[in-house]
Amino acid sequence: MPLLCNSKFFQYKTINHIKMTTAAQQPLDKNVLTEALIAFSLAIAAAVFIKLPALFGIDLDQNESFYLRNMSFFVLPLLTGYFAWKRKLESRSVIWLALAFVMAAAFANLYPFEQGGDTEALLALHLPIALWLVVGIAFSGGRWNQVSERMDFVRFSGELFIYYVLIALGGGALTGFMALIFGTIGIDIEPFFESWLLPCGVTGAVIIAAWLVEIRNHMAGNFAPVLAKLFSPLFALMLLSFLGTLLFTGNELIMERNVLIAFDLLLVVVLCLLLYSISARDTKAAPGLFDVVQVVLVTSALMADAVALWGISERIAEFGFTPNRVAALGMNLILLVNLAWSAVLYIRFISGKTNFSTLEKWQTDYLPFYAVWAAIVVIIFPLLFGFT
Incomplete structure (x- = not known):
């Protein structure tokens, strides 16, 4: 009996401690x-x-x-x-x-x-x-x-x-x-x-x-998502500046081998920023300013991906297929689909037409596609393009 009473007392203290902690976190x-x-x-x-x-x-x-x-x-x-x-x-x-x-x-x-x-x-x-x-x-x-x-x-x-x-x-x-x-x-x-x-x-x-x-x-151990939140606006600003400069100058995009690799790496970094930011967000929280920043980041990355795809297509049309160009083309198409639907879901979330967990589910469900494409490059490409 005393043990039962002590157990109930402990539960009471624990519940009240949780309530007090939660209440104390709001002004924090x-x-x-x-x-x-x-x-x-x-x-x-x-x-x-x-x-x-x-x-x-x-x-x-x-x-x-x-x-x-x-x-x-x-x-x-x-x-x-x-x-x-x-x-x-x-x-x-x-x-x-x-x-x-x-x-x-x-x-x-x-x-x-x-x-x-x-x-x-x-x-x-x-x-x-x-x-x-x-x-x-x-x-x-x-x-x-x-x-x-x-x-x-x-x-x-x-x-x-x-x-x-x-x-x-x-x-x-x-x-x-x-x-x-x-x-x-x-x-x-x-x-x-x-x-x-x-x-x-x-x-x-x-x-x-x-x-x-x-x-x-x-x-509480979530430093990587915090850094992602710090750099998301900076990467969005960089991409918007690039797209604006490209449109203003009308310069031709040069998509050489190293550039193709760098563009893919850039888009992967943007995707990682998005994933880390999503992982740090409370799925039940209402849309805020940072969500708008994320939409800007995803949209600008989507436009940059479209520009890269255009450049890759021109290179293939002019010089033909190579392992690097096909690999870059496939990766950019996979990223295009992910970023496009992410932008749609994020806009729907901000407008109140869906909840944040839908976007979270989409990102996690899409992860295997990257591994599948990587496996195709590893297994199929040597057979298609030779071993040189």
């Missing part, structure tokens, strides 16, 4: 959304800050000395402000932290350094290390004297580095695909990459990586 989600908006706003601000000197004639490629000495000030004050806001630091503490950055900026810019000299290089190397302590004080919420807070900042610094590297790898893949597909229509994006994409991405990614570290406890 709102807080995470607010943090996301703040973090992305600060990341955009960092990207804007690093381009502001160019308005005064201080270009990155012609004034490397200035940027070496001041790189820390484009992002670390914003990161400090993020933690000051989140930890609700007192105004007096914020003033002291701001004063530290002002004094550092004075030392960095008022000393008469010889351009390219040793002391200037040493300042550029050590200034971020010194200012990282200022970030740590803001991170600790003014409790830097506590060992646990300092150790938390050490952990944060390590995780920030790891997340930053992951974002950089994703950004590198995005840039590589961008350079390749724009190269197929004779557009050189290297100047844009060097002047805009690289400096803005390097600074803005620090804020985003810090935000990811901060919300890691709420991701």
